[in-house]
Amino acid sequence: MMYDVCIIGSGAGGAPIAYELSNAGFKVVVLEKGPYYSEADFTKDEIAVSRRDLYTPLLKDEQHVINERLSDGSIKRYVGSEYNWSFWNGSMVGGSSNLMSGFFHRLKPNDFRLRSVFGAIEGANVVDWPIDYKVLEPYYSKVEAVIGVSGRVVKHPFAEPRSTATFPYKSVAENGVTRWFDKACKDLNYSSIPTPRAILPYNALQRQGCSYSNFCGSYGCATGAKGSARAALLERSQAEIIPNAFVFRLESNATEVIQAHYYDRDKKAHTLKAKIFVLAAQAVESSRLLLNSKSRYFPKGLANNGSQVGKNLIFSAGGAGKGRFIFEKLTQKQRQELMEPGLFFNRSLQDWYEYEREGKKYKGGTIDFLFEHANIIARATREFYNDKGELLWGEALQEKIHRKLTTSRVLTFEVFNDWLPTDYCSIGVDDAVKDKYGVPVGVINLYAHPHDVKVGEFLAQKAVSVLEKMGAVEISYSISSSPPPNLVAGGCRFGTDAKTSVLDVNCKAHELDNLYVTDASFMPTGGSVPYTWTIYANAFRVAEVLLKRLQSTKTS
């Protein structure tokens, strides 16, 4: 069987292609490494989901090698299974979009021209994107409608231009503590933003609305309200989905990919032919597959004769912090509001998306605020130490757990700022360490530019000022150069110059006629927001290009 399109990976980068092209009548197949979980399979099972990482591979079976570049320039090598260091997200149909919290922010116009607006930064490979915000805007709007983004448009200093006046879905119901937040921001002259969420507040798009089950991030959505690639797109497409299919090599001639080689769950090898191949296996795994697909035409890996595959890997820089609201400082009504389960705390700050300090212009970022995750075991284990850092047990521990979990609640924040691309942060493959299939594992060469931490610190202090104003206690934060495994991009930059990029403006490999990469790999810089909305939007943009290409081939 010859398919029109073979998509490798079923997450936010692959699913829009499957949705658009299969619904237009083309033969589309999606190869997904993980299993197919439906909504009926998703439960709020903290043990399986959060404590045993049910949705990611066992590290002894599949892992990464991490080479961390230290401040003195030396490299420390970590084999993932030996250090229990995982870079996996959601390995399942729909990918990690099943497990996202769905904080949806668009990039801003200046995110597309960081180099032009903010200038070069020593040691960083910052470039402008080959497209601007106006090109992507219609697809951001399309995502709002098709995936289902709920929210409320408000004016603020860095509000991005919109082609529609409002979100298509009203905000999900909010906890009363958001009013405390709004007041604190008003007093501080900050602009409180209701965070847009990829969550349907009511039944729509042939999906059920949110059930306010009090668990969202890290968990699959049992109602389909969350706009995962599976619920919103794949289950409304005509594409053939093959789960448990691990693609280990793309075979090509000099100009075209001919077929994908994949193993099924029994490690039996298969091949699959298509006219067009779309790679969207998540940034690290997409580059890994290309680098593992060596041939006489591409001795350094597929699409890598220009030695660009795997370069300029980025994450989201920043960190997290928290503050606690305690009953002693609250009225009875406030206590009830605080402890109300299920309702969302959707608030963000972007007042410092760009800022000046000592006459210098900085690219800043986003601060999202949310309640501490409802996972009760995790919350209890966080109380094992007292204020002096001493380990507790016995009655002292029991008293502390009960007091903290029943008479207070923690509001957390997450800082998102740019992880500057550098020569030292990249993806490779390791010939010495192989996965359960015998395939060389991906290598993550890790380095964070010191500038990233500086910006993150600035933003975290702003978040702290809000928590202080709200009356929180035990306020703390941590900004570090640790990479969040769920916010990863780059490795196959798009651009106009084949010498400095892997993909062209339409995310087609410069070196091949029928290979596209549509996960976050294409991003030259990441912006200062979570990536999912941009991945979806760009994939819809590429889907339109592919649709025209296939339609023109059909009619010619």
Place this chain on the structure above:
Amino acid sequence: MFLTSKRLLLKYIVWLGISLAVSRPLHAEGLFWQTIALVQQDLFPDQHTVPTLQEIHATTYLQRVMHERRVTQEQKDFIRNGERWLNETAKEQYDKHYVVLSRSQRQKILHVISKERWGEQWITTLLTYIMEAMLCDPVYGGNSKEVGWKWLHHHSGLPRPKKMLV
């Protein structure tokens, strides 16, 4: 089985001797779990207002964990090695096995090992599995009658698991 009286303790020592003569592996396994159960009791003692270890089935929960595929072998080995190192410390301090020490002596041993890196990690590991036993969905064998959730006024997310997934 808990060593709640001297009589039981004497019975246990006799049984220990016989077991040593008959089957060393069986004895070792029994003594291991005896020690673990007692450490759990010392870390999370019975109190009127707090779920008891019996109610949350803390020891049988950990026994099940030791067979879980998604718990690494390193973690399982560490739990076992920690018990051995605990007893080595007890021998050094009192020339006795942990299970025959008095409550205050056992607390002293826990304080001694908590100052060691391995000991601190071992105690937090055991405490973590006590928390799991107390606050997991009851399908996992702990938290009977949702006693842990009730203690912390916790509302479970829905839908809840109908069976163990790990």
